[in-house]
Amino acid sequence: MEVEAHSQLEQRLICHIQMLYPHLDAGEFARTCMTTFGLDGSEPSPSPHRNLWDQTDVMLITYADTLRSEDEAPLETLHQFVKTKLADSISAVHLLPFFPYSSDDGFSVMDYTEVNPKNGQWQDVSNLSKDFKVMGDLVINHCSSRSRWFENFKAGIEPGASYFYEADPSADLSNVVRPRTSPLLREVQTKQGTKYVWCTFSHDQIDLDFENPKVLLEFLGIIRLYLEKGIRWFRLDAVAFLWKTPGTKCINLPNTHEMIRLLRLMIEHYAPDAVIITETNIPNRENLTYFGNANEAHLVYNFSLPPLLINTLVSGSCDHLKNWLMHMPPAQDGTTYLNFVASHDGVGLRPTEGLLSEWELENLVNTMKRFGAKISSRTTETGEAKPYEINISLWDALAGSVAKGPDEWQYARFICAAAIQLALEGLPAFYIHSLFGTRNDNERVDNTGQPRSINRHIWQMDDLKHKLNGPGHHKKVFDRMRELIQIRRAQPAFHPNATQYILHTGDKLFAFWRQSLDRRQSLFAVYNISDEPQSFNLSELNLFATEDWTDLVTGQKYEDRLAQVKLMPYQFLWLANKTGKPGK
Numbered sequence: 001m002e003v004e005a006h007s008q009l010e011q012r013l014i015c016h017i018q019m020l021y022p023h024l025d026a027g028e029f030a031r032t033c034m035t036t037f038g039l040d041g042s043e044p045s046p047s048p049h050r051n052l053w054d055q056t057d058v059m060l061i062t063y064a065d066t067l068r069s070e071d072e073a074p075l076e077t078l079h080q081f082v083k084t085k086l087a088d089s090i091s092a093v094h095l096l097p098f099f100p101y102s103s104d105d106g107f108s109v110m111d112y113t114e115v116n117p118k119n120g121q122w123q124d125v126s127n128l129s130k131d132f133k134v135m136g137d138l139v140i141n142h143c144s145s146r147s148r149w150f151e152n153f154k155a156g157i158e159p160g161a162s163y164f165y166e167a168d169p170s171a172d173l174s175n176v177v178r179p180r181t182s183p184l185l186r187e188v189q190t191k192q193g194t195k196y197v198w199c200t201f202s203h204d205q206i207d208l209d210f211e212n213p214k215v216l217l218e219f220l221g222i223i224r225l226y227l228e229k230g231i232r233w234f235r236l237d238a239v240a241f242l243w244k245t246p247g248t249k250c251i252n253l254p255n256t257h258e259m260i261r262l263l264r265l266m267i268e269h270y271a272p273d274a275v276i277i278t279e280t281n282i283p284n285r286e287n288l289t290y291f292g293n294a295n296e297a298h299l300v301y302n303f304s305l306p307p308l309l310i311n312t313l314v315s316g317s318c319d320h321l322k323n324w325l326m327h328m329p330p331a332q333d334g335t336t337y338l339n340f341v342a343s344h345d346g347v348g349l350r351p352t353e354g355l356l357s358e359w360e361l362e363n364l365v366n367t368m369k370r371f372g373a374k375i376s377s378r379t380t381e382t383g384e385a386k387p388y389e390i391n392i393s394l395w396d397a398l399a400g401s402v403a404k405g406p407d408e409w410q411y412a413r414f415i416c417a418a419a420i421q422l423a424l425e426g427l428p429a430f431y432i433h434s435l436f437g438t439r440n441d442n443e444r445v446d447n448t449g450q451p452r453s454i455n456r457h458i459w460q461m462d463d464l465k466h467k468l469n470g471p472g473h474h475k476k477v478f479d480r481m482r483e484l485i486q487i488r489r490a491q492p493a494f495h496p497n498a499t500q501y502i503l504h505t506g507d508k509l510f511a512f513w514r515q516s517l518d519r520r521q522s523l524f525a526v527y528n529i530s531d532e533p534q535s536f537n538l539s540e541l542n543l544f545a546t547e548d549w550t551d552l553v554t555g556q557k558y559e560d561r562l563a564q565v566k567l568m569p570y571q572f573l574w575l576a577n578k579t580g581k582p583g584k
Helices: 002-020 026-037 074-085 122-131 148-155 213-228 254-270 284-291 305-315 319-326 358-370 410-423 432-436 442-448 451-455 461-468 473-489
Strands: 059-062 092-095 133-138 142-144 185-190 193-198 205-207 233-236 275-278 299-301 336-339 374-379 385-391 427-431 499-502 509-515 522-528 534-537 549-551 564-567 572-576
Touching: 002 026, 002 254, 026 213, 026 254, 059 432, 074 122, 092 122, 092 233, 122 133, 133 213, 142 148, 148 185, 193 205, 213 254, 233 254, 254 275, 254 284, 284 299, 305 319, 305 358, 305 410, 319 499, 319 509, 358 374, 358 385, 374 451, 385 451, 410 427, 410 473, 410 509, 410 522, 410 572, 427 432, 427 473, 432 461, 432 473, 442 451, 461 473, 522 564, 564 572
Parallel strands: 059 092, 059 427, 092 133, 133 233, 233 275, 275 299, 299 336, 336 427
Antiparallel strands: 142 205, 185 193, 374 385, 499 509, 509 522, 522 572, 534 564, 549 572
């Protein structure tokens, strides 16, 4: 059996290598990859259709140093806070890059193998992984211009001399899709003379050349290290840009998908419970291709959700959100969506392409500016600068409406957004600042000069503890968020792969039906997404006459299935025939 298993793994790996590196001896390189990764071929092949999650899984997104205490490593402070305050709410922690870096708050990695000593050490990451699932960033598209690899590139020595993607500045690169407005190529003086390196994002973030198999081997060693330290969930950062072919758009190329399949094959043979998540901030149809045939990403970021949900709640119309969800394919077993509304980055606007009109997008951008947002741009294929990302805290993004500006419904609107996120098909992921209702940090923007800093506030623990015990909105948000998360975690109908049907209840009421995998629990989620009271008849929901129905949020029972229900602005119902109890 061992020989057969070995043959199966090696043969699958050879197929990927032949596609990526046709000039290599695929068998020999496959064995080198396996040795680098610590595999001998006897490992069983996991089924591609296993759900490695359930309704109890809720993710926290955070930087390692978002919470700081005197005389304590930030990773220790974070671990202690999550363990004491969120153990009943959070199952997984996405640690944003915690390595030595030169810019972009960690995404210009200088050394992939070391923990930034300002954050702590590897033992802190391992300790966190004993209490929670830990997702780490694999910043795979590029690394820092101050990394040892790039210094070696300039000196013409390995490792590094052949690690970076070079291009001819006279070549036609006009088709290349760009997420930034900076020049694509950076001129670099090296020992071998002037070279031009590819920089998809910034000139401090030099793109790696995965056409060189040595780069793949380096990353296999890095991934193995992360696995050994307890990381089991992997976020492939900016992976859509990984492979370059001049003359094309250099995004979502077939070899990029092939590389993801290869990495998944290796990772899940090392750790069958490992999960791959692709970070591809691109239009929705392209984003969905990263599921492959349940052989690429286990989860894809639901990038269209943040702009559409924010637009819904500030415009008072759910039409676009509803229509988008009606056309979203149910994720097959072994895959699901990662639902988020806020993250360390801004609200991406490319995922609204084909979903919002130019006029609606302009209205949304102008409303967000009114609430304090900074707007980042990208360069289009025609050379035009176009809004790419809204930089704002979620609390401030939901401060009011398009029509009336800031109003008294900010808290209700904010909680309504979280309640929608918690109930939709997929696995919810909450940026740590969404648990506190953190405001725009304009002082940090002034200090860094970076628009994204507006939503990357650093909390001193003494200040945060005071806020979470005080009379302001921070305590109110934190307590309510935890309550709703705990209700969600007890309901089988909220399993990430449970059935979902969008209901037609007009543009002011957003509603959908979820049913548990065993079909025993049915749950109707109904939201007033407007700033005016809205009414509907329970008869519109087709509640089973043989069941008792209870609102999980308030505990109210509904015996009259023809009754009219009135929802106040941004009020919502989770109406279920069976009620799971939090903590059970």
